[in-house]
Amino acid sequence: MYTVKKNGKHGYYIYSQKVDSDEGDISDPEEKLERIIRIVEERNDNGEALLLGSDSFALIYRFIMRFYKRYGGTAALLLFTLSMEEDGDNLKLLDISEQFCALLQKTLRMSDIMMRNGSNSFFVLLTERTRAEADGAINRILDIWDKTEHFEGARISHTFKYINPSGYTETEING
Structure with missing residues (x-):
């Protein structure tokens, strides 16, 4: 084989x-x-963020957190959740979620990892980012969201946690 x-x-x-x-x-x-x-080794390096299933994501997440605990490093944890402004249009929400997944993969760095959490939310780990860089990544995603016509009728919320080398975390909830 x-x-x-x-x-x-x-x-x-x-x-x-x-x-x-x-x-x-x-x-x-x-x-x-x-x-x-x-x-x-990776064969098809397309420069996008890595989309993983929950088991693979959990292993890599644990490894990165262990690595940061031992050697230091910064990370941002994001949870993006999509919903419809009017209830009941689940097929449209599913389609928008697929498009948003592709948007995340293309917008984030190839060193970032993400997983789908249910049909309409995404858990993202931004590696080696300052707080300002993490904020910039979030703003870039939200700007693209606002400018994309396909996302009309849907809203996005996000929860953000920043981890710095001393282990300090900040949590922020938006939307």
Whole structure:
């Protein structure tokens, strides 16, 4: 299977019992390391924020918080929640949520991670940001939201928590 994957989406392989030389036990540690790196590294780097499922997000979130606790660092935690101004238009809200998800991915840095929390809210971790940079990211997202016609009839609220190296947190609720 790895032979196919490493050759991209147009790769193919005819199954055989014999193990290819590059698939078998590699005795050279440097080759083994390179093979592992090829398997785990990102192939399609599109420069967008990383959208993860809740399990993957939780693992990375815990790791980053451990890292910051040990070495210092700053982070901003955001929860964006979408709702309709008039109740009852759930299909439109779902469509707007999909578009907002794409907006977040394109607007945030590739070092930021996000997960969908239900159908209409998004939890975002902005890594290595000053408070001013985090505020700037939020304002950029909200400005795009305000200028996008597709989002008419919907409203957005966000909750923000900033964590600095001393562990101090500030919480802010808007909308």
